[in-house]
Amino acid sequence: MESTVASARSFAAPDAQPLAALREATVILDDRAVLRRIDLELAAGITVLRGPNGSGKTTALRALAGLVPLARGSRDVPPDVLYLGHRPQLLHGLTARENLRFFRDFRGGGGREARIAAALDRWGLHADADRPVERMSAGQRRRAALARLDTEPCTVVLLDEPFAELDVAAAELLLHALREAPPTAAILVATHGHAEIDALAARLFEVGDGKVTPARQRP
Amino acid sequence: MLRRVLLVAGREARADRRQADGLVAAITFMAVLVLLLSLVVGPHVARERGVAPALFWVALLFAAVITAQRSFERELADDALDGVLALPGGRDALYAGKLLAIAGSLAAVALIGGLLQLVFLDLDVALPGHLAIAAALGVAALPPIVVLDVVLTLRLRARAALVPILALPVLLPQLVAGTNAVTAAIAGDEPTAVAWSLLILAFGVIYTVLGLTIVPTAIE
Amino acid sequence: MTTTIFPRILTVRIQPALAVASIVGALVATAMALLWAPPDANQGEVQRIMYVHVPSAWLAYLAFVVVFLASVGWLWSRRPVFDAVAVASAEIGVLFTGLALVSGSIWAKPTWGVWWTWEPRLITTAVMFVMYVGYLLLRSLSTDMDRRATRAAVVGIVAVLNVPIVHLSVTWMNALHQLPTVLRAGGAPAIDERMLATLIVGVVAFTLLYAWMLLARVSIERQRQERVMREQA
Numbered sequence: 001m002e003s004t005v006a007s008a009r010s011f012a013a014p015d016a017q018p019l020a021a022l023r024e025a026t027v028i029l030d031d032r033a034v035l036r037r038i039d040l041e042l043a044a045g046i047t048v049l050r051g052p053n054g055s056g057k058t059t060a061l062r063a064l065a066g067l068v069p070l071a072r073g074s075r076d077v078p079p080d081v082l083y084l085g086h087r088p089q090l091l092h093g094l095t096a097r098e099n100l101r102f103f104r105d106f107r108g109g110g111g112r113e114a115r116i117a118a119a120l121d122r123w124g125l126h127a128d129a130d131r132p133v134e135r136m137s138a139g140q141r142r143r144a145a146l147a148r149l150d151t152e153p154c155t156v157v158l159l160d161e162p163f164a165e166l167d168v169a170a171a172e173l174l175l176h177a178l179r180e181a182p183p184t185a186a187i188l189v190a191t192h193g194h195a196e197i198d199a200l201a202a203r204l205f206e207v208g209d210g211k212v213t214p215a216r217q218r219p
Numbered sequence: 220m221l222r223r224v225l226l227v228a229g230r231e232a233r234a235d236r237r238q239a240d241g242l243v244a245a246i247t248f249m250a251v252l253v254l255l256l257s258l259v260v261g262p263h264v265a266r267e268r269g270v271a272p273a274l275f276w277v278a279l280l281f282a283a284v285i286t287a288q289r290s291f292e293r294e295l296a297d298d299a300l301d302g303v304l305a306l307p308g309g310r311d312a313l314y315a316g317k318l319l320a321i322a323g324s325l326a327a328v329a330l331i332g333g334l335l336q337l338v339f340l341d342l343d344v345a346l347p348g349h350l351a352i353a354a355a356l357g358v359a360a361l362p363p364i365v366v367l368d369v370v371l372t373l374r375l376r377a378r379a380a381l382v383p384i385l386a387l388p389v390l391l392p393q394l395v396a397g398t399n400a401v402t403a404a405i406a407g408d409e410p411t412a413v414a415w416s417l418l419i420l421a422f423g424v425i426y427t428v429l430g431l432t433i434v435p436t437a438i439e
Numbered sequence: 440m441t442t443t444i445f446p447r448i449l450t451v452r453i454q455p456a457l458a459v460a461s462i463v464g465a466l467v468a469t470a471m472a473l474l475w476a477p478p479d480a481n482q483g484e485v486q487r488i489m490y491v492h493v494p495s496a497w498l499a500y501l502a503f504v505v506v507f508l509a510s511v512g513w514l515w516s517r518r519p520v521f522d523a524v525a526v527a528s529a530e531i532g533v534l535f536t537g538l539a540l541v542s543g544s545i546w547a548k549p550t551w552g553v554w555w556t557w558e559p560r561l562i563t564t565a566v567m568f569v570m571y572v573g574y575l576l577l578r579s580l581s582t583d584m585d586r587r588a589t590r591a592a593v594v595g596i597v598a599v600l601n602v603p604i605v606h607l608s609v610t611w612m613n614a615l616h617q618l619p620t621v622l623r624a625g626g627a628p629a630i631d632e633r634m635l636a637t638l639i640v641g642v643v644a645f646t647l648l649y650a651w652m653l654l655a656r657v658s659i660e661r662q663r664q665e666r667v668m669r670e671q672a
Contacts, residue, residue, distance in 0.1 A: 364597070367593065367597070371577060371590045371593055371594065372577070375577075375580050375581065376580070377576075377580050381573065381576060381577060381580065384569065384572070384573040384576065385570075385573045385577065385594065387569070388566040388567075388569045388570040388573070388598075388601065388605070389570065389597060389598070389601050391566055391605055391608070391609075392601075392604045392605055392607070392608035392609075395608045395609065395612050396608055399612060418608065418611070422604060422608075425600070425604070426597075429596070429597060429600065433514060433592075433593050433596060434593060436514065436589065437589045437590050437592075437593050439586055
């Protein structure tokens with residue numbers, strides 16, 4: 001079989017240690033190989049994973065997050081991963097504030113309530129922070145999910161289509177948050193094409209047909 | 220670890236308070252069954268030895284299935300489940316936390332159902348303390364298997380049929396032990412009540428340990 | 440993939456040998472059961488159904504213990520061969536549990552006068568049947584191979600541990616209620632030597648048959664798994 005291994009190794013600076021990696025990873029869902037022997041290493045900075053719907057971007061992120069088992073290959077990811085899927089992962093019945101507090105407490109983030117309030121303010125949810133999430137609009141829930149970027153600082157951040165359902169202002173907030181992110185964090189963003197985030201990316205990969213190939217690297 | 224389990228259980232309890240439909244459905248189901256029994260077979264048969272306890276445990280089992288299914292439906296609504304599973308230690312905490320939370324809801328259902336039976340059937344309980352202990356043990360012993368079966372059938376279309384098929388044979392011993400323990404407690408047969416209660420405890424411990432060992436990897 | 444392909448020697452050499460052995464075994468056991476063994480003093484000819492009933496029940500238990508071991512193997516190592524063994528053994532186990540229930544029922548009608556009685560062994564077997572039907576149902580409804588194997592393995596482990604627990608609780612209930620059980624009356628301590636020999640040959644023949652069926656079913660499952668794997672390569 002032809003080897004179609006794509007690696008970020010050749011693009012990153014020689015001393016850049018990968019913070020998270022999938023190696024030779026194959027993921028099979030419903031008896032179909034969604035990803036075939038992919039290598040994906042994440043170094044510090046922003047990496048963009050680009051591809052059409054159904055290409056396997058989401059599966060790659062879920063494999064990194066440990067949500068789907070690998071049929072072959074290995075996964076090497078530190079425990080402090082923040083995974084934001086294409087749905088907001090907020091529990092109905094709780095408010096946005098309570099959801100954020102649960103996630104933060106679960107990670108043992110300590111009791112600074114002010115940080116949650118600040119995050120909610122920043123993402124424009126000041127007035128709606130104490131409404132149960134099922135009564136919020138899709139865009140508001142999306143903002144609440146993204147507020148976790150502020151309340152749960154993690155080494156590895158995985159964002160699946162983060163611009164979906166965001167209005168212009170919220171998209172600006174997200175771009176700003178990504179620009180301001182600590183340079184030590186590895187951030188992986190999956191999108192089906194978004195010019196602004198491409199401009200921010202240190203590395204860009206194309207996903208298609210079960211494979212991951214490097215598209216370009218910013219000098 | 221314990222802290223995380225309590226966080227998951229607390230999150231569930233809070234959501235249950237705001238969206239009480241699952242709990243209300245379980246309590247309504249229990250109450251209707253208790254009332255129906257005496258209407259259908261008549262108060263004399265319903266008061267016969269063993270009849271009311273047997274109905275109580277079977278109804279409680281189905282109430283547990285309703286509660287657990289509702290709890291996981293809520294987890295799937297916005298992929299909240301994925302959010303927990305992606306957290307470090309999230310899998311283990313999720314299963315254990317759900318056990319705690321669902322046992323809590325079941326305690327409320329059991330209390331209301333039991334009181335209704337006592338009042339409507341005018342049962343004289345010889346050993347109320349033993350009865351309470353047997354009921355409490357049973358409430359703790361049902362969730363490990365019920366949650367396990369709901370987890371195993373998650374996202375399957377036929378789960379409504381599969382959960383009872385998988386859960387009933389495994390929970391038969393608990394139902395038998397619970398029925399006998401409560402029957403003995405009502406009749407005042409202390410050694411029998413104690414023996415069956417110990418059996419519920421043993422089954423509960425076995426299935427809880429087994430569940431905590433093998434279920435977390437199967438949550439998807 | 441580290442698929443230790445199902446050893447060829449098993450399918451090429453051992454499987455045909457097992458086929459011959461189990462057919463010979465079945466013929467010998469049938470001849471012994473129908474012609475050689477004497478009729479029962481009390482029950483007469485109908486007692487000969489025992490030579491089907493007891494080995495079926497034995498196979499049911501054997502098959503489910505194998506499901507348990509294979510399930511542990513899958514959760515431990517995630518090697519697909521374990522899942523293949525688990526599903527193969529579960530299917531055979533359900534078949535023979537059904538056979539044990541039906542043959543027992545046919546035997547019970549003329550001897551006890553009823554098709555069914557609430558006796559611990561019967562209840563345990565019936566519960567076991569329902570559990571493994573549930574196991575196969577769960578498998579058939581899950582589409583994803585890995586997920587199916589993991590979920591089924593959990594049921595395979597819980598179910599086997601549940602069998603003694605069900606038996607214990609039901610026995611206890613009956614003992615305490617002192618239900619009249621028909622079985623205890625006929626606990627014949629001394630069994631005729633020819634009957635015993637026939638029974639042992641029957642059990643051996645059924646076990647050979649199990650091994651043959653298991654091997655055949657596992658190799659089918661392995662081919663299916665490998666086809667899926669190939670399609671992805």
